[in-house]
Every structure is written in structure tokens, then in C-alpha cells.
Amino acid sequence: MDQKREIEDIKGNKKQLGCLGCAIQNGEVESPGGSIASTKYFDAHQDYEIPIPGFVILASKRHLQSIDEFIEEERLDFIEFLCRLRKTMRQAFDVQVIYLIQEEDTSHHFHVWIFPRYDWMVEKFGKKIQSVRPIMEYARENMKTSENLKKVDEAMEKMKTYF
Numbered sequence: 001m002d003q004k005r006e007i008e009d010i011k012g013n014k015k016q017l018g019c020l021g022c023a024i025q026n027g028e029v030e031s032p033g034g035s036i037a038s039t040k041y042f043d044a045h046q047d048y049e050i051p052i053p054g055f056v057i058l059a060s061k062r063h064l065q066s067i068d069e070f071i072e073e074e075r076l077d078f079i080e081f082l083c084r085l086r087k088t089m090r091q092a093f094d095v096q097v098i099y100l101i102q103e104e105d106t107s108h109h110f111h112v113w114i115f116p117r118y119d120w121m122v123e124k125f126g127k128k129i130q131s132v133r134p135i136m137e138y139a140r141e142n143m144k145t146s147e148n149l150k151k152v153d154e155a156m157e158k159m160k161t162y163f
């Protein structure tokens with residue numbers, strides 16, 4: 001059994017959770033705004049904790065840690081879904097640059113961050129991987145405003161419609 005820790009969603013609701021991926025899959029919590037799109041093996045949703053519009057998490061439905069645990073069908077499903085999500089972000093709300101990040105040493109199960117890069121991030125925090133954590137902390141502390149949460153919702157709605 002996973003160690004539980006307190007997790008706060010983008011709207012400020014706190015909950016003790018073990019594996020966040022499993023909690024979302026079994027309905028213990030709902031990702032903010034619900035699922036953007038899903039396939040047989042994967043689900044895409046807004047990041048649970050960080051209120052950046054279009055910060056999409058592509059998570060496996062199964063509890064696994066690494067891509068080398070994928071069965072063949074999951075491999076194909078994964079790359080198709082990832083490409084489709086990327087294209088959707090570009091076309092539905094003009095995200096021209098993303099970072100793809102996957103941490104295997106996470107307390108949650110397999111998920112990829114599809115992290116959008118916006119001009120305000122570059123201006124405030126610079127580029128490259130070392131800017132990502134400060135951006136996330138900044139968003140967690142300062143972007144839970146109703147105005148910004150509306151932008152998060154709008155980005156999700158655009159993606160859902162495009163899909």
C-alpha cells in the first residue's frame with residue numbers, strides 16, 4: 001500500500017491520497033474538470049495540483065511506473081494518444097512549445113507531463129528544464145485565482161471540443 005500524503009488540487013481542496021493516478025482512475029478524486037480524453041489504456045487530464053492552463057497529464061490507467069512495463073498494445077496506444085494530444089494543444093489553443101517530462105521516481109503511477117511553455121514563463125523564469133519547478137511553484141502559490149482557473153477550464157474545454 002502506498003504512503004498517503006496530503007494533496008491539494010488546483011481549487012484548493014485538500015485530500016489524503018496514496019497513488020494519485022489510481023485515485024483518479026477509481027473515482028476517489030476527480031481530476032479538475034474531469035478527463036480531457038481517454039483511450040483504452042490512458043487518460044489525459046489537467047494537472048491535479050498546478051493551475052497552468054493546458055498543463056496536461058497523460059496517465060496510464062494501470063498502476064505501473066515505467067514505459068518498459070507497457071504491453072505492446074499500450075505502446076501503440078500511448079504514442080498515438082500522445083501525438084494526438086500534442087496536436088490538439090497546438091491547434092486548439094496555439095501552444096507552440098511544450099516540454100515532455102516523465103519521472104519514474106514518483107509516488108504516483110506512470111504519467112507524462114505535457115508542459116506548455118508560455119511567454120510569461122520565459123520572461124519570468126527563463127527557458128529549459130531548470131525553469132519548470134520554479135514555474136510550477138509560482139503557479140501553485142499565485143495562480144489559484146478565479147480569473148486564471150477560468151483560463152484553465154477554457155483550455156480544457158477547447159481540447160475536449162477539438163478531440
Ligand SMILES: [Zn+2]
Binds near residue numbers: 022062063109
Ligand atoms: Zn496507481
